[in-house]
Amino acid sequence: MAEKGVLQRYLSVGEVASRCGIAVSAVHFYERKGLISSIRTDGNQRRFHRGVLRKLAIIKVAQKTGIPLSEIGAALDELPRNTVPTAKDWEQLSSQWRDDLNERIEQLTRLRDQLGKCIGCGCLSIAACPLYNPDDTLAGDGPGARLLELEEE
Amino acid sequence: MAEKGVLQRYLSVGEVASRCGIAVSAVHFYERKGLISSIRTDGNQRRFHRGVLRKLAIIKVAQKTGIPLSEIGAALDELPRNTVPTAKDWEQLSSQWRDDLNERIEQLTRLRDQLGKCIGCGCLSIAACPLYNPDDTLAGDGPGARLLELEEE
DNA sequence: GCTTGACCTTAACTTTAGTTGAGGTTTTAG
DNA sequence: CTAAAACCTCAACTAAAGTTAAGGTCAAGC
Numbered sequence: 132m133a134e135k136g137v138l139q140r141y142l143s144v145g146e147v148a149s150r151c152g153i154a155v156s157a158v159h160f161y162e163r164k165g166l167i168s169s170i171r172t173d174g175n176q177r178r179f180h181r182g183v184l185r186k187l188a189i190i191k192v193a194q195k196t197g198i199p200l201s202e203i204g205a206a207l208d209e210l211p212r213n214t215v216p217t218a219k220d221w222e223q224l225s226s227q228w229r230d231d232l233n234e235r236i237e238q239l240t241r242l243r244d245q246l247g248k249c250i251g252c253g254c255l256s257i258a259a260c261p262l263y264n265p266d267d268t269l270a271g272d273g274p275g276a277r278l279l280e281l282e283e284e
Numbered sequence: 285m286a287e288k289g290v291l292q293r294y295l296s297v298g299e300v301a302s303r304c305g306i307a308v309s310a311v312h313f314y315e316r317k318g319l320i321s322s323i324r325t326d327g328n329q330r331r332f333h334r335g336v337l338r339k340l341a342i343i344k345v346a347q348k349t350g351i352p353l354s355e356i357g358a359a360l361d362e363l364p365r366n367t368v369p370t371a372k373d374w375e376q377l378s379s380q381w382r383d384d385l386n387e388r389i390e391q392l393t394r395l396r397d398q399l400g401k402c403i404g405c406g407c408l409s410i411a412a413c414p415l416y417n418p419d420d421t422l423a424g425d426g427p428g429a430r431l432l433e434l435e436e437e
Numbered sequence: 438g439c440t441t442g443a444c445c446t447t448a449a450c451t452t453t454a455g456t457t458g459a460g461g462t463t464t465t466a467g
Numbered sequence: 468c469t470a471a472a473a474c475c476t477c478a479a480c481t482a483a484a485g486t487t488a489a490g491g492t493c494a495a496g497c
Contacts, residue, residue, distance in 0.1 A: 156456055174463045176474055225399045232396045243385045246378045327493050
């Protein structure tokens with residue numbers, strides 16, 4: 132199990148980048164942001180543990196769900212430092228994001244379902260419109276007073 | 285129908301902003317970007333036709349769907365200039381965006397469905413993973429060679 | 438009639454997620 | 468052994484979507 136050198140143990144930044152399909156500059160950037168880390172060779176070049184590949188994959192996936200890097204970084208920080216994350220660790224991460232994703236999906240779905248109903252009618256600019264005012268933040272400002280003011284056509 | 289002044293015909297920038305729940309600076313910004321327009325008083329203050337309220341509402345909604353302002357602007361430009369848009373005009377707009385929305389929803393749904401399957405297993409960094417490589421852009425690079433390289437745990 | 442609040446313009450600043458370039462070093466291949 | 472490819476750092480730039488500040492004008496209330 133410990134045959135050294137048979138598999139290359141560490142990856143250069145270029146290898147990491149091309150395997151992940153991202154730019155070298157992005158790898159640098161993620162490291163600067165603390166999302167991934169590396170050690171250095173004598174010649175000061177980065178060497179990455181192959182575990183970084185999975186992290187980068189996860190970063191990419193999480194970004195697609197709309198999660199900002201700062202949050203991704205925070206989530207990655209919760210992973211055990213210095214021990215290789217287990218399947219359970221990853222699952223915890225993904226289930227957290229799945230909730231986010233579900234919420235975003237629901238939001239967009241509601242949006243879609245309202246889109247046709249609201250956009251063509253007069254209600255869109257009005258406190259009562261579920262699209263325009265989904266959180267009902269304007270409720271109680273005097274009901275409906277605004278409603279008529281839009282009837283311009 | 286032409287009783288002047290009974291309803292205030294034009295809105296100041298502050299009125300527009302507070303009615304739409306956005307900042308004055310944002311109204312200025314949208315005007316600079318050509319998304320909305322105004323006329324000026326003798327004293328050089330903006331006055332907005334009330335139709336701008338609906339446009340702003342639509343801008344807000346479209347932004348929530350993830351459409352960038354540039355595209356929103358382009359869509360608004362397709363509306364008839366100088367005539368008040370009809371319900372049909374708005375419907376065309378919304379149906380266009382509905383397609384976008386549907387696509388984004390589908391994307392996120394696929395993502396969600398893959399999230400648990402992939403994140404915990406070894407496949408995430410690999411060309412074969414549907415999440416990581418949804419467009420199959422790496423297909424044909426030599427099948428599976430990368431697959432084993434991730435098995436670090 | 439003056440003071441305050443709303444408005445004006447222009448320019449600079451903010452955040453996120455990187456990219457690009459300059460100038461210099463290391464590694465690798467022939 | 469040398470030349471090219473890959474790497475290094477640091478600073479500046481980009482884009483989107485605004486916000487904030489500075490310095491000045493306009494309008495409304497008392």
